[in-house]
């Protein structure tokens with residue numbers, strides 16, 4: 001298998017990154033996961049915009065987006081996938097920590113392999129840990145994801161596939177790797193970016209294509225919402241059939257099912273040529 005590193009394709013078995021790279025040692029790096037359909041990346045420009053925003057948020061030099069595009073194209077050509085994912089990683093390198101950031105580490109593009117379309121619905125849990133809506137890393141897609149990994153492990157232990165966080169003021173925020181939407185009185189709502197959630201690309205497209213409203217929502221909205229669904233690059237739109245102990249029979253409900261149809265129909269337009 002081939003990956004992109006140091007400006008060219010390399011064999012995954014012999015590719016090397018520094019053991020001192022801060023992306024590895026302290027999570028000083030950023031990443032993107034990009035869907036690819038028949039060798040074409042989905043919404044790549046949006047992912048690259050977010051990569052640049054995350055780099056700036058960490059104080060890293062802007063990534064070379066031409067290189068990242070070339071890397072994505074080369075990796076997709078070398079690793080044919082009908083439905084797959086690419087992971088782009090860009091790190092702080094191995095200079096002094098907290099320095100003036102003239103330097104950066106490797107730009108890496110890896111194919112995550114062929115993926116199955118996710119089931120139409122899934123179970124989620126809520127976790128007692130909070131997302132900080134005012135932290136230095138809020139809204140950045142950094143490689144400091146260990147808190148998400150701990151929450152996801154708890155979800156898996158409880159037979160769920162995602163864990164949802166509230167923020168420090170008790171408002172619904174997001175999942176470990178997804179954004180969350182609820183249906184109230186037939187209308188779709190999702191927490192605003194000020195809740196501390198990541199500006200998910202699937203979230204943004206869902207808001208655009210369904211007219212979902214961005215609304216501050218208390219965590220306990222999950223106890224009364226008519227429907228709940230998740231959005232992410234890995235899930236597209238996925239209905240929720242259980243939140244903690246609460247069953248949501250019949251998921252996907254009618255509003256979610258319509259959103260899923262709209263998403264499937266429109267998303268072909270966002271494939272890169």
Ligand code: PLP
Nearest residue numbers: 177178179198200201202232233
């Ligand atoms: N929230 C978090 C914390 C994420 O890590 C992700 C994606 O990985 C999302 C939301 C969903 O974002 P996207 O739709 O861009 O995949």
